[in-house]
Amino acid sequence: MPARPLRLTLRADDHLPANLSWRIDDGYIRANTWNEEGESITLGIWGPGDLITPTGCGVTPYELISLTRVAVIEWEPSESEILEFMRDLFTQTTQLLQIHRIRPAESRLLRLLHWIGSRFGRISSSGTTLSLEDMNLTHRQLAAIAGMTRVTVTKSLTRFRSRGQVIKVSEADLLVPRDVGLQTQGDRPAPLPMTTLPFPKTLRDEPPAHRNAGFRTP
Template identity: 85%
Template sequence: MPARPLRLTLRADDHLPADLSWRIDDGYIRANTWNEEGESITLGIWGPGELITPTGCGVTPYELISLTRVVVVECEPSESEILAFMRDLFTQTTHLLQIHRVRPADARLLRLLHWIGARFGRVSRSGTTLSLEDMNLTHRHLADIAGMTRVTVTKALTRFRSKGQVVRVSEADLLVPRDTSLDPVSPAPHPMASLPFPRTLRHEPPAHQNAGFRTP
């Protein structure tokens, strides 16, 4: 009988074997490397339905870390799927490198929130909404991805709310109003773009309708 594919359930911050190919059934995973000073560098983030496969690009060290509780199934991707993953990895890494060059730190964090919202959130004419809770994007995680300190992230989010740059639409969800000046780093469409929204939100609270959201 053929061997059954390996299925793993991981907790937040667990490490996933990076030398195998995985299909994400549930949860979110990020790929990391480090620089010579030991600072973490995020290369990309993937969510439900997406494929992660060994890069073959010689990046070392290279690790896959679960942001949330994650369920993955080992798979054997086709050549086209591997190529699509490599393109997506290259695109994500490029955008994250651009974000890291943004100064000051507040602007960098806001750019990161726009990028995460465009990739995983719910899009409307008002902007994008994302659930930091669903993705377990704590202030520490945001700091790691943006190359900031946790304290700086906490203070910046407080300032964003006071200025209306970020609007709380429920206990878990944030609306990031659209900023056309950020369009050049909006992520390119990827294979998951055709999936119906919401992708990260388990439900659509009434606050979304009040904020002007409409299902695409």
């Protein structure tokens, strides 16, 4: 009898074994490494339906950490699936490293919100909406991904709302308007190239706030 594939259910901030391949049935996972100062560096984020495989690229340390409650199943990927994952990892890591180079920190956070929205948000004629609650993107998590302090993230989000650079759709959802500039006053970062891989991803459950606002699910 063939061995049954391993299934795991993790809580937020649990670690997933990085030496096996997994398909994500539910939840969101980020890949992390660390620099010599002990600062966390996010290499990529994956959600429902995505496949994660060992990178084989020699990055150490390399950790897979659950952002939310996660359900995964062990997977035997094909060569094409491994290649697709490696392309995605390379694209995400490159984009996140570019984001980390943006100064000041407030502009970096705004670019990160655009990036998360392009990958996991919902698109409408008004812009892109993302659910911070669904992805468990607390101010602490956003600070860790952006390389900022939690206090700076909180203050920056307040300023974004006052300027109309993000709009609060519900208690947990933000709309990033389509025509909002990615730079803040006095800052003009270079354009961030977007990958041609098939995203944005959709969130599993669409809250009524999105339907009422006229959002469509891609």
